[in-house]
Amino acid sequence: MHLKFSTLLLFISTAIGISDVVVAATPSPTTKCVVPHTADVDDSPAIMEVFTRCNVNSTITFKAGVEYNAWSPMKWFNLTNVKIELKGALHLPTNVTDVQAKVVATYGTATAPWFSIQGKNVDLVGDLSPKGGIIHGHGEGWWDAGIQASRIDLTLQTLASRPLMVTFNVATGTISKLKMIKPVAHGIRITGTNIVVTQHYVDAKHGSRDSSVGFPFNTDGFNVGGQNITIDGYYGNNGDDCVSILNGAKNVVARNGYCGFSSHGLSIGSLGSNGQNSQVSNILFENWVMDGAVYGARFKSWTGGNGLAANITWRNLVLRNVSTPIFITQNYYDQGKGPRPNNTAGTSTHIDNFHFENFSGYLNPSWTDGTCISDPCWNYVEGIDATQAIIFDLYNGTATNLQAKNIHVRPYRAGYDDTTVICDPATLAPGAQDTLGFKCQDGPFVATPIVS
Numbered sequence: 221m222h223l224k225f226s227t228l229l230l231f232i233s234t235a236i237g238i239s240d241v242v243v244a245a246t247p248s249p250t251t252k253c254v255v256p257h258t259a260d261v262d263d264s265p266a267i268m269e270v271f272t273r274c275n276v277n278s279t280i281t282f283k284a285g286v287e288y289n290a291w292s293p294m295k296w297f298n299l300t301n302v303k304i305e306l307k308g309a310l311h312l313p314t315n316v317t318d319v320q321a322k323v324v325a326t327y328g329t330a331t332a333p334w335f336s337i338q339g340k341n342v343d344l345v346g347d348l349s350p351k352g353g354i355i356h357g358h359g360e361g362w363w364d365a366g367i368q369a370s371r372i373d374l375t376l377q378t379l380a381s382r383p384l385m386v387t388f389n390v391a392t393g394t395i396s397k398l399k400m401i402k403p404v405a406h407g408i409r410i411t412g413t414n415i416v417v418t419q420h421y422v423d424a425k426h427g428s429r430d431s432s433v434g435f436p437f438n439t440d441g442f443n444v445g446g447q448n449i450t451i452d453g454y455y456g457n458n459g460d461d462c463v464s465i466l467n468g469a470k471n472v473v474a475r476n477g478y479c480g481f482s483s484h485g486l487s488i489g490s491l492g493s494n495g496q497n498s499q500v501s502n503i504l505f506e507n508w509v510m511d512g513a514v515y516g517a518r519f520k521s522w523t524g525g526n527g528l529a530a531n532i533t534w535r536n537l538v539l540r541n542v543s544t545p546i547f548i549t550q551n552y553y554d555q556g557k558g559p560r561p562n563n564t565a566g567t568s569t570h571i572d573n574f575h576f577e578n579f580s581g582y583l584n585p586s587w588t589d590g591t592c593i594s595d596p597c598w599n600y601v602e603g604i605d606a607t608q609a610i611i612f613d614l615y616n617g618t619a620t621n622l623q624a625k626n627i628h629v630r631p632y633r634a635g636y637d638d639t640t641v642i643c644d645p646a647t648l649a650p651g652a653q654d655t656l657g658f659k660c661q662d663g664p665f666v667a668t669p670i671v672s
Contacts, residue, residue: 250301251278257286257308264292271296272334277596284352287665290334291318293326293383298306299339299390306398307347309354310335310381315615316361316665319404323383333387333409342390348419357385357403363426379489382438384409389446395420400441402426406460409443411468415450422456423568428590429482429512435459435494435590437481441479444469457481459591461518462504467491467527482589492525492550492553492569500529506590509538510581514589514599517576521569522552523561530572541579543588543606545629546576548622549613555594568615576610576624585632607631607640609665610658614647624657639665 253274255264267290274280275298282288287309296304312334313319319335323332323413323530335355337344346353346491362382384406388395392414399421400407422441427434442451445466453478456462462479464487465472474486486505491498498521498658512515517534550568553560587606601611609629612622630636646654653660654671 249277249279249301249582253278253280255280255282255288257283257288261289262291264294266569268294271299275299275302277301279303279305282308284308284347284349287311290324291330292334293334293336294501295336295338297336299337299340299342299648301378302339303343303345304337304352305345307349307352309351309356311356312358312404314358316363316365318366319383320477323510324503332383333385334383335386336389337387338389340393340590343392343476344388344393344395344398346399346419348397352564353397354458355385355403356400356401359402359404359424359436359489360426360434361395363436365434381536388412388415390415394418399423400558401440402436405438406440406443407458408441410446410449412446413450414580415446417449417451418453420451420456422453422454422458422462422618423458424459425481426459427466427480430586430590432590432593435482437591440464442474444472444474449473450475451653454478457482458483459589460484461487462508463487465489465503466498467496469500469503472500473504473506475508478509478511478512479506480511481514481531482591483510484591485513485518485547486537487518487520487565488516488529491519491521492527493522495524495526495565497565498525498529498569499526500524501531503532504669505534505537507536508538510538510542510545510568512542512584513539514543514591515547516542516579517547519550519574521550521553523550524565524567525550525566525569526640528570528572529533532571532573532578533575533577535575535577536578537579537581539579539583539629541583541632542560542629543585543586545581545585546610546624546627548574548611548619549617550603550615551613555596555598555600563615565589566620570618571620571622572599574619576627580628581607582629583609601642601663603642605640607634607638609639610641611645612641612643612647612660614644616647619647619650621655622652623655624641625670627658627665627667637664641665657659
């Protein structure tokens with residue numbers, strides 16, 4: 221896995237503050253079930269037999285030292301008071317066309333999970349040993365072949381039936397000590413409630429940050445659309461968001477993490493696609509190291525969206541070679557289809573009470589990465605030149621109570637006086653400049669007093 225595992229465990233254990241994490245209590249399972257393995261054979265039928273037989277008040281154990289052949293998509297449904305112990309490893313097929321066919325055959329759609337977990341009081345527990353607690357996606361074959369879901373058009377054939385690794389739709393549960401190695405695309409989607417994640421690891425590093433050849437497109441760490449979710453302790457190298465907050469998310473905390481390689485940051489969205497009414501509230505990101513990321517903190521909603529994202533805070537971010545530390549757009553569009561469209565609906569996903577606090581570090585000399593496969597790039601903003609600490613692309617009058625405080629970042633091999641911002645003051649809501657914390661302009665970053 222090309223990692224010094226003891227170093228990673230030390231990082232996670234130090235960052236996590238485990239004694240402060242409140243983990244949902246699952247009743248002690250009474251039945252113990254061990255998953256069998258047969259060499260060179262698809263273990264999925266045997267795995268499904270165990271999950272069907274032991275779906276209530278059980279501990280289901282994948283044995284230590286065993287490399288299981290999870291060669292078919294699986295639905296682990298109707299679980300109640302179940303602890304899943306992944307002491308060994310699960311492997312997806314390495315044959316790309318085999319995976320594509322099985323995803324469509326199982327779900328009838330191109331975007332679906334390989335492992336779908338549903339139930340209540342469910343604990344998914346990995347293992348801290350180097351060979352335990354692992355899900356191997358074998359994404360390298362997909363990335364080297366250029367099979368990706370383009371950010372420019374998600375309807376393109378390049379979507380190619382790529383599975384996301386896991387959906388966790390559980391009412392009260394935990395995910396701990398799991399290692400996601402070379403996921404084909406998105407890692408874990410959480411749509412349940414009352415869930416705590418700890419000691420999570422992602423390895424989706426491949427190729428070069430600045431080249432599209434072999435780039436690990438869309439390898440998000442977590443997509444969170446659930447409520448009352450805590451992610452505490454994350455170490456990942458990937459080619460998309462470390463944590464992405466989706467429509468419907470509420471009361472989410474993501475803290476104590478490291479985002480490396482070419483992460484697209486700690487993100488809200490995208491929201492408001494096709495005019496959708498999106499609702500997101502009470503989100504906190506804190507204590508993160510962003511290393512080589514395209515973004516630190518990001519919000520993205522589509523042109524003509526609806527709804528509200530409120531009470532979002534990003535604080536205590538250390539930035540190393542980050543292209544844009546703080547980015548908001550309420551006017552996202554599909555660059556692959558031409559220029560930005562007119563907002564004929566005259567609507568936007570409103571944003572309120574966004575706080576950016578205690579950002580420090582330096583920028584990357586490039587404002588984009590290997591995901592730039594269109595002209596213009598999907599993340600191009602007029603005037604961007606890798607000196608911006610903040611880019612606000614707002615929709616007139618729909619962004620209220622925004623505040624940036626203690627922002628200390630500088631361009632690559634330059635001084636703090638060379639830091640700039642992109643912000644159109646005409647788009648600010650009345651009185652917003654008084655509490656913004658910096659001068660909204662297309663020009664130098666100038667911190668301003670916050671009027672209480």
